[in-house]
Amino acid sequence: MTRMQELCRAAGTEGAVLLKNANQALPIQKGEVVSVFGRIQLNYYKSGTGSGGLVNVDYVVDIPDGLRAAEGIAINEELYQTYQEWEISHPFDKGKGWAQEPFCQEEMEVSDELAQQAAEKSDLALVIIGRLAGEDRDSEAVKGSYYLSDGEEAMLRTVRAHFNRVVVLLNVGNLQDMSWDHLCDAVMYVWQGGQEGGNSVADVLTGKVSPSGKLSDTIALSLDDVPAMKNFGDPDKNAYEEDIYVGYRWFETFAPEKVKYPFGFGLSYTTFAWKLVSFQETVDDFSVTVAVENTGSVPGKEVIQVYAGIPQGKLGQPSKVLCGFAKTNVLQPGQEQEMTVTVPKNVLASYDDSGVTGHRSCRVLEAGEYLIYAGTSVRDTQIVSQFVVDELKIVETLTECMTPKIPLQRLHPKMVDGKLMPEMEVVPQRTYDLMERIASRRPADIPFQGDLGIKLKDVKDGKHTMDEFLSQLTDEDLACIVRGEGMCSPKVTLGTAGAFGGLTPHLKELGIPAGCCADGPSGIRMDCGTRATSVPSGTLLACTFNEELNEALFEEMGAEVNKNRIDTLLGPGINIHRSPLNGRNFEYFSEDPFLTGKMAAAQLRGMHKHGVTGTIKHFCANNQEYRRTFISSDMSERALRDIYLRGFEMAVKEGDARSIMTSYNAINGIWAAGNYDLCTTILRGEWGFTGIVMTDWWAKMNDEDEEATVKNTKAMVRAQNDLFMVTVDALKNTQDDNTAESLANGTLTRGELQRSAANICRFLMNSPCIEERKKTNVDGGEEDDRPAEEKLDFVIHEDTVLDVRGIEGTRGTSTIYTVLTIKEGTYELTVKASSEAGGVAQIPVTISMRHHTATFSFVGTGGETVEKTSKISLDQGKEYLKIYFGQSGLDLQELHFHKISDKKED
Structure with missing residues (x-):
């Protein structure tokens, strides 16, 4: 087991929170047999959904697998097989796209007869409840989300009726209703523990490790007792009327009798x-x-x-x-x-x-x-x-x-x-003129000097100043450098979230490298199929109350990030758990800003040991996923500073944060990505932050009292949110932003653009990308060091056939080629393939080039070669062609690209 795996497993054990353990139901003793109930035992939830959880992994340890590997105990394999057989006709529902996974899965009916048979063969029952929520989808106050589903409750009652010892495990990212805990002897939040989760759970269940996790949130008697719920879920505005009285600050002050399990609570097997x-x-x-x-x-x-x-x-x-x-x-x-x-x-x-x-x-x-x-x-x-x-x-x-x-x-x-x-x-209202403040604090322009032969490395080496370097940038350079590219930009590591910095020919000539960022925080997300380590969720890591363990874990994460030629992982997420229903709570830490700040600072310190960093997010008050790009979080300045900004401030001052991502939402009517007081007055002026600030992907910006749009990069740059993430091509201005127009009409100045350019360049010259590094392939290994012009695998002309025979097309694998497309446009793509499988076999293959994808679904051909055709739009220039196999058994032979139009069909 690697050091990273060991730390993931250790963190999973230390973050598990034992809330109840009547009659010494736990730990499981050697020689005992465990009957495991709940269909999620077959599909352990390693994380929540969305960009923060989509990590491609080599394995995930389910809880039964972890128990099987434990010494001296056994599971009821007959019951386990019953679940496996039932799942054949009730397959796991993966949903149909982004944020469409169900909150919970259909539960197998447990009859009295089945429960009695299991009880006769085992010493205790282990009931596993699983929940999903995540990016763009909040939990809901309904059965099967915050509350038990009817099937889960029926299962628990039946098991209780036949077993003397019943233990419930919560494989979840959010707090759940706990009104049912009288139906069990022991209950433990095991959260979402990453790919080692099943081993971590087994270590705690068997007593190999005594639980030591503490709740990072208050569990209320009722969801209605949480004060934020009065103003949660509105499509346009959330009034933070509870002010600073979030979580235990409310309950301990005004309603201690409404608490079921208090903040910081957690049991052990010892005293x-x-x-x-x-x-x-x-x-x-x-x-x-x-x-x-x-x-x-x-x-x-x-x-x-x-x-x-x-x-x-x-x-x-x-x-x-x-x-x-x-x-x-x-x-x-x-x-x-x-x-x-x-x-x-x-x-x-x-x-x-x-x-x-x-x-x-x-x-x-x-x-x-x-x-x-x-x-x-x-x-x-x-x-x-x-x-x-x-x-x-x-x-x-x-x-x-x-x-x-x-x-x-x-x-x-x-x-x-x-x-x-x-x-x-x-609540006190504003007494100053924001636009007057912005105008009075505009930085002076650095006069344009043309090409002085200064490279960014010269600034790093102390040969020239940053101002001297920036004097070489044209208006076009300045407009381009504040545009990031992605997803899966071919200018950086395959499959990552974005590229920024030296993305145009002239910016590259000036020695500005392309920085790379990858989704996190639960591990590196790479859409090309590259495997990475899935670490425990943020909530679990906060429940460890262990700064040293967090720092050590993310030191290993930093090594993995650096190995994959990534400069910043998009995490940790450090928003406050204002409501138990926020879908993104699994990425965040706690209802408490102090605990949040300490955990974030520890993780940043760990990553910094390998020269890479984390991008703390989402700055700030992202406390609802529903209509996250439309809502305004409306609150007092005291609540903002004492609660919702406090963790970010600690991450900057104690963790030396170097990169920050703003949130999608507005705060008091001004969207975060264009919020001058957030990104400049507070962050840089009061906290002394000197790093970069990037938007969330395709975020909106606005001028005060105006509608927010993705095109208002004028407001973004003026606020000193340095990077718009993301465009398809920084030079072509595919986002059609208003940077150049605003510079021409004087509503944006060269000095403001130069200020952001300086922030970006300063970050890049202190990141690993400033040094020459060998590129990595899709598996994380080093590519050869051939000259760039020799690295092309294929060139696509207006009519080109690519020979792709010999690819190993097994389920879940992908092959990457570097290709050069001579002319952009719409192409007819014909895929020629065969299969030895029978006629009912369904074998999909996906061809991806940048944002443009075509999926071809073949059936078994009995060895006969067949063709399938689709349209695909191609960009001019060098990029990656990815062939991804959703199922095994397809023998791919050739790809035929035939240009049919100069116009791309997006």
């Missing part, structure tokens, strides 16, 4: 005791030192969490806020470990967006007593000390940014009879 060793306070920080002892009978790890009770003051505060945590090593029974958590006091500062403290647009520590709690969940804590702030302290003087212009209300605590009660107050 722990902890005690305060010391509390140290300085002017700037405080330190909590505790001793944790394993008081049980098996080895295990424990997490100590530190919370602060901030005085209510004039701003109002949650009753507790996470400000530190630490995880022990594996402690043997009776072993003790001391740990120290040090917290800068400034972490406890809050943003005043109204001036109620007398210091509007400042982060402040209000006067009063600050209580410091320690414990093993937000609920299971005790006060370990306190310190006093004698008078209000200004921590940071900032600038009013992104305040709403429309009337909004928000929650605010009010003390009534000694108890905090929620009331509504008016």
